[in-house]
Amino acid sequence: MDQRRDQIEGNSEPSHSFGQISHLALDIGGTLIKVVYFSTSRDDCIDHEWDSSANNTLGVSKSGKHPILEGRLHFAKFETRNINDCLEFISSKKLHLGGFQRCRNLAKDKNLIKATGGGAHKFAELFREKLGIDLDKEDEMDCLVAGANFLLKAVHREAYTYVGGEKEFMQIDQNDLYPYLLVNIGSGVSMIKVDGDGKFERVSGTNVGGGTFWGLGRLLTKCKSFDELLELSYRGNNRVIDMLVGDIYGGMDYSKIGLSSTTIASSFGKAVSDYKELEDYKPEDVARSLLRMISNNIGQIAYLNALQFGLKRIFFGGFFIQGQPYTMDTISVAVHFWSKGEAKAMFLRHEGFLGALGAYVSYAKNRLDDLVCNESIEIPVSASYAADPKYNPRNADLNDNESMQCSVYTA
Numbered sequence: 001m002d003q004r005r006d007q008i009e010g011n012s013e014p015s016h017s018f019g020q021i022s023h024l025a026l027d028i029g030g031t032l033i034k035v036v037y038f039s040t041s042r043d044d045c046i047d048h049e050w051d052s053s054a055n056n057t058l059g060v061s062k063s064g065k066h067p068i069l070e071g072r073l074h075f076a077k078f079e080t081r082n083i084n085d086c087l088e089f090i091s092s093k094k095l096h097l098g099g100f101q102r103c104r105n106l107a108k109d110k111n112l113i114k115a116t117g118g119g120a121h122k123f124a125e126l127f128r129e130k131l132g133i134d135l136d137k138e139d140e141m142d143c144l145v146a147g148a149n150f151l152l153k154a155v156h157r158e159a160y161t162y163v164g165g166e167k168e169f170m171q172i173d174q175n176d177l178y179p180y181l182l183v184n185i186g187s188g189v190s191m192i193k194v195d196g197d198g199k200f201e202r203v204s205g206t207n208v209g210g211g212t213f214w215g216l217g218r219l220l221t222k223c224k225s226f227d228e229l230l231e232l233s234y235r236g237n238n239r240v241i242d243m244l245v246g247d248i249y250g251g252m253d254y255s256k257i258g259l260s261s262t263t264i265a266s267s268f269g270k271a272v273s274d275y276k277e278l279e280d281y282k283p284e285d286v287a288r289s290l291l292r293m294i295s296n297n298i299g300q301i302a303y304l305n306a307l308q309f310g311l312k313r314i315f316f317g318g319f320f321i322q323g324q325p326y327t328m329d330t331i332s333v334a335v336h337f338w339s340k341g342e343a344k345a346m347f348l349r350h351e352g353f354l355g356a357l358g359a360y361v362s363y364a365k366n367r368l369d370d371l372v373c374n375e376s377i378e379i380p381v382s383a384s385y386a387a388d389p390k391y392n393p394r395n396a397d398l399n400d401n402e403s404m405q406c407s408v409y410t411a
């Protein structure tokens, strides 16, 4: 394996001094803010000859054939309620200066940063005031779809199924990607039928989503963080609170309609028949029932939409999933059960960053129209990305800066 390929595949961590930052993009959601930015360093340009006079974030190989950029795509997330942490992070790393310095909109003399999600509207003034930047708003659904398509086409080992506790990465045939159903489980849930690049329809949604799990879970268990709630759910037993088919049928299956005795007949249903109070239940059992109820419900609604539109593949994204085995298992089982094995639930490694990545790639869309650039800027849209094996969204700490090594071919 040659050195460059070795780097692309992430087997050797480049000794990393930050190079130039380019193109910061934000997705400011109801619960979390997602940040994506790209950095290059000399080390990342390992086997290309760089035009030293260019001194820009994109180098042009001396051969002149293909401009190539190598560097790292960084991911970070913050709680929206702690938006000041995010502003400080951007300011301390000077992320807001990297992208637009040479892409300054001279006509309007504005420093524009691509941003999506409701917070791009809600917090526009705050960003202007604190960082002196203007948020260039991109539509949230456009960005989710662009981000999902980008990941599915460009990132090796991005989509996987989760069956029986095993992840299986899917080989995505780019010529056979569409149509699919994208289910983004954020605070709320959006279900989008995707037919191509920029071709989609938001066909459904539900207000019972990640925010419901976190909000209701916090009230019911008094836990202090989302991770604590997940931790609790791991240790819990939902059968203590959920009413199972067997509880109703004296331990028997109801096989005539395909229900086993262990199927949940009614989430939280036992709380009534047991005459117990909240204090009588362990927080971990409550957390487990809640996670199961919400994951199951989303899996079922997703399946119904897939059925209605004749879609066989359902990709789940959004930070509710967090790569959590129990969540993915429940969703997978729900889709499998209701579709009688016809439809498949798939998950994305960069699950929570779809919108932010979509905003990021949107720099390419209107760079010629909107931006006056002093130097040639190409945006990595036709990138060949390979994820850093050290990047594990599941282990990602909220304020940790994660990244993946990538190479960009702007052919």
Ligand SMILES: Nc1ncnc2c1ncn2[C@@H]1O[C@H](COP(=O)(O)OP(=O)(O)OP(=O)(O)O)[C@@H](O)[C@H]1O
Pocket (backbone or CB within 6 Å): 028, 029, 030, 031, 032, 033, 079, 117, 118, 185, 186, 187, 188, 189, 209, 210, 211, 212, 213, 214, 226, 227, 317, 318, 319, 320, 321, 322, 352, 398
């Ligand atoms: N560290 C965390 N803190 C809070 N919620 C978390 C955390 N990690 C995962 N979550 C889950 O992720 C959900 C938010 O996901 P995501 O960031 O995709 O949505 P959002 O963009 O904030 O919401 P929306 O798109 O509806 O505005 C939360 O509701 C919660 O269930």
Ligand SMILES: CC(C)(CO)[C@@H](O)C(=O)NCCC(=O)O
Pocket (backbone or CB within 6 Å): 029, 030, 118, 140, 186, 187, 188, 189, 190, 204, 205, 206, 207
């Ligand atoms: C409102 C949005 C799109 C904001 O991200 C999201 O939270 C959502 O899809 N909520 C579900 C709303 C509904 O369709 O019932």
